[in-house]
Every structure is written in C-alpha cells, then in structure tokens.
Amino acid sequence: MDKIRNEQLLEQIEPVKEMIQTCIQCGTCTASCPNNEFxxxxxxxxxxxxxxxxxEALFASKSFTMCSSCYYCTLRCPxxxxxxxxxxxxxxxASRLKLKKFQRSSLFYDAFLDSVQKHGRVKEMEFMTHYFVSLKNPVIPFGYASLGLKLLSKGKIRPEFGFGGKGKLTGLFKKVAELEGMK
Structure with a gap:
C-alpha cells in the first residue's frame, strides 16, 4: 500500500483498535466462529x-468479510x-478505502442496504438484480440461475411487486446518518 493509503488505513482502524485493546488473546472468538475454517x-x-x-496484513486477507454477524464471539468473549x-x-x-479486493463485498452490502432503506425489508429479487447490475458483468448472474430457480420453485423467494413496510425505517436510517455525521 502506498503511504497515503496506509495513513488512511490507520485512521480508519483506530476505532477498532480502541474496541479490542483489552483483548487477552484467549482464542474464544476463533473457537466460537462458525466461519473460521474458511x-x-x-x-x-x-x-x-x-x-x-x-x-496491512489483515487487509491483504478477506477473512473479516466472512463474518456473518452471528455474535457468538461477542457473547462468549471473557x-x-x-x-x-x-x-x-x-x-x-474496507468499503470507505475502496480497495479493489473488497469491491464485490461492498457492492453487495450497498445493494442490501438500499433494499432495506427502500422497502423496510430485503426484497430478494430487486436486491440481487441491483447487485448484479452493479457488478457490470452480464455473465455472473448465469452462475446463480439454477440456485434462483430452485429457490423460486420452493417458494423461498417471490417476485413481489409491492410491500406495505415502505418508509417505516426512514427515521432509523436518518438517525444513523446523523450519528455517523454523514448529513
């Protein structure tokens, strides 16, 4: 990483370092993590x-993007x-630094949040369409076609066109934006 990126990286991770500075390296987080084998x-x-x-060694890996937010590590940390x-x-x-390695993860995250902000929940069809369009590669969706058809046939996803929860989370997202100083 160049010097500017490195300085930006250090600035971005400072809050994380503060959160974990009392870590005793017991390994409970690793033992609790259902994704650690990957x-x-x-x-x-x-x-x-x-x-x-x-x-920089951490950001050379994609391991932290595999966290599924199950909270096992948080619940079990002594x-x-x-x-x-x-x-x-x-x-x-990683998203703010716009590192190429994390581009797909960032696009997925953004598409997910857009769906939640618009509808108050995730509308899977719209969410995945938005994600695939943002990838700008028309071949990628074909790799997921069989999975999508299987989910549709089992009723796990539906091509919904309307939802009554629209706008219910607007206040929540405004408050988060205020707290983060984004607006």
Missing part, C-alpha cells in the same frame, strides 16, 4: 495484527469485547 486469518490473529500495527461490531467496522473501513 478464513486464512483467524479472528484471534486479526486482533493481534491490529494491536501490533500490522493492519472480556466482553464487542467483536462483531469490530468486524463490522473493518468491513466499513
């Missing part, structure tokens, strides 16, 4: 990298650290 860097190792100022929130902040930092 990670090249375990949660315990992630916290160590951050605490020893080796964030220090009571909010590890799921820390993972979320890492995802947000």
């Amino acid at each position: 990670m090249d860097i375990t949660p315990r190792h992630m916290w160590r990298l951050l605490l020893t100022d080796h964030a 220090r009571g650290l909010e590890l799921t929130a820390a993972m979320s902040l890492l995802k947000q930092a």
